Amino acid sequence: MSSVVGSEVSHLPELQxxxxxxxxxxxxxxxxxxxxxxxxWGFPIVHxxxxxxxxxxxxxxxxxxxxxxxxxxxTR
Amino acid sequence: MTMTMxxxxxxxxxxxxxxxxxxxxxxxxxxxxxxxxxxxxxHLAVHGPLPDVDLTRLLTLLEGARLAGRGGAGFPxxxxxxxxxxxxxxxxxxxSESEPASQKDRTLLRRxxxxxxxxxxxxxxxxxxxxxxxxxxxxLAASAVRAALAQRPDGRRVRVELMGGGFVAGEARALVxxxxxxxxxxxxxxxxxxxxxxxxANVETFAQAAVLLRLGVRRYGxxxxxxxxxxxxxxxxxAVGRPGVVEVPLGTPLGIVLTAAEARDTRAVVTGxxxxxxxxxxxxxxxxxxxxxxxxxxxxAGVVLAVDGATCALGELARVAGWLARESAKQxxxxxxxxxxxxxxxQALHRGDxxxxxxxxxxxxxxxxxxxxxxxxGAVRFVTSGLRLLRDEIEMHLxxxxxxxxxxxLPIGAGR
Numbered sequence: 118m119s120s121v122v123g124s125e126v127s128h129l130p131e132l133q134x135x136x137x138x139x140x141x142x143x144x145x146x147x148x149x150x151x152x153x154x155x156x157x158w159g160f161p162i163v164h165x166x167x168x169x170x171x172x173x174x175x176x177x178x179x180x181x182x183x184x185x186x187x188x189x190x191x192t193r
Numbered sequence: 194m195t196m197t198m199x200x201x202x203x204x205x206x207x208x209x210x211x212x213x214x215x216x217x218x219x220x221x222x223x224x225x226x227x228x229x230x231x232x233x234x235x236h237l238a239v240h241g242p243l244p245d246v247d248l249t250r251l252l253t254l255l256e257g258a259r260l261a262g263r264g265g266a267g268f269p270x271x272x273x274x275x276x277x278x279x280x281x282x283x284x285x286x287x288x289s290e291s292e293p294a295s296q297k298d299r300t301l302l303r304r305x306x307x308x309x310x311x312x313x314x315x316x317x318x319x320x321x322x323x324x325x326x327x328x329x330x331x332x333l334a335a336s337a338v339r340a341a342l343a344q345r346p347d348g349r350r351v352r353v354e355l356m357g358g359g360f361v362a363g364e365a366r367a368l369v370x371x372x373x374x375x376x377x378x379x380x381x382x383x384x385x386x387x388x389x390x391x392x393x394a395n396v397e398t399f400a401q402a403a404v405l406l407r408l409g410v411r412r413y414g415x416x417x418x419x420x421x422x423x424x425x426x427x428x429x430x431x432a433v434g435r436p437g438v439v440e441v442p443l444g445t446p447l448g449i450v451l452t453a454a455e456a457r458d459t460r461a462v463v464t465g466x467x468x469x470x471x472x473x474x475x476x477x478x479x480x481x482x483x484x485x486x487x488x489x490x491x492x493x494a495g496v497v498l499a500v501d502g503a504t505c506a507l508g509e510l511a512r513v514a515g516w517l518a519r520e521s522a523k524q525x526x527x528x529x530x531x532x533x534x535x536x537x538x539x540q541a542l543h544r545g546d547x548x549x550x551x552x553x554x555x556x557x558x559x560x561x562x563x564x565x566x567x568x569x570x571g572a573v574r575f576v577t578s579g580l581r582l583l584r585d586e587i588e589m590h591l592x593x594x595x596x597x598x599x600x601x602x603l604p605i606g607a608g609r
Contacts, residue, residue, distance in 0.1 A: 137381030160526040
């Protein structure tokens with residue numbers, strides 16, 4: 118979903134979670150502590166979905182680290 | 194193809210069948226007051242022949258009448274048709290009706306199957322496809338559709354699939370996965386069925402299309418509101434004297450339906466089923482998508498359940514919250530762990546635990562929007578709307594209880 122941030126319509130890639138795959142391993146929050154925290158059952162809460170080009174490398178590293186292949190960076 | 198000789202299959206209406214009644218002139222339910230079920234001859238006598246339409250004409254009709262899906266989401270049918278990709282799409286009639294209180298779809302399939310088939314086959318013809326599937330959970334509906342297909346020259350185009358599964362299995366993407374031999378579970382990725390060449394719509398939506406093809410936009414719009422023309426089917430239940438499947442013009446005031454259903458001492462109304470909302474019994478709320486939305490309710494698939502003053506409403510809420518938790522497909526962590534936690538909070542509140550209210554809203558917030566399907570979102574809407582409406586009841590429970598028994602006014606899982 119592209120969202121409106123201020124006056125700027127963004128088509129930046131977004132972090133998404135495939136909830137059917139996520140087992141709550143928690144690696145994502147360790148690698149992206151500013152973006153992702155965990156709920157009381159250990160499942161990720163994504164605070165900042167949109168990924169600016171400067172952050173792409175870090176985010177991609179976290180995506181590929183997810184043992185359940187549940188964390189994704191999608192473009193629309 | 195042999196045509197059957199029987200003029201009327203007055204199929205024995207099973208004891209579980211819902212009564213039917215109407216406010217205003219019946220359209221979908223026309224002819225059903227006097228017959229158990231309409232066979233082909235009876236159907237044609239009541240409804241007349243179905244006009245042939247091409248895709249352009251069909252889209253003009255659907256857009257003119259603003260025909261929206263009747264399975265809950267209310268998506269415009271014309272938009273679904275326009276979004277279809279690929280040649281020879283598959284037309285799927287979703288008769289899962291996994292909402293426990295809803296009876297309207299199986300009632301249509303059991304009692305006026307030709308109307309539903311008319312709609313599905315007309316859409317298929319206009320789309321240039323011969324692939325039509327009717328998917329149902331109810332075996333009586335399956336037999337009624339099979340019997341109806343044997344009476345039609347175009348009946349061989351349609352296959353009937355008797356599916357299993359719970360609440361979530363009726364979700365369109367889960368249904369299509371199951372039809373393709375997969376699990377009856379919503380997929381984890383965003384999937385647009387129309388991209389895959391599949392048109393899924395609710396049973397009533399096809400019946401409405403069949404009515405619209407015969408009436409045309411102008412006559413179709415003589416019922417209903419300007420924004421939402423036509424009639425809708427409701428399943429009315431709970432604390433009422435006349436439960437049943439009811440056809441009403443869209444926009445009919447809630448109070449008129451409750452009075453006609455012989456509801457007494459109504460304290461709350463559940464609208465839209467168990468993914469819907471609790472609402473105060475405000476008589477002039479119009480039963481349309483817009484009318485209910487603006488009142489904080491939801492039309493959903495047309496379920497209207499009255500909760501009276503004899504039962505403990507908070508206990509009713511707790512029962513359904515427990516059912517919603519059990520109906521989680523348990524694929525997605527927040528739903529799997531969050532809905533049982535939320536249900537336990539409502540139970541605790543029922544027992545008078547003062548901490549449970551903040552726990553409930555915290556757990557609800559942790560579940561909402563965090564699943565592959567809309568089950569967590571719908572369950573949260575149902576529970577939180579109930580908690581907001583039942584403030585006085587909750588207050589009583591915190592002071593020792595309301596003194597009323599839980600009479601199970603809200604059906605869960607029964608009748609299937």
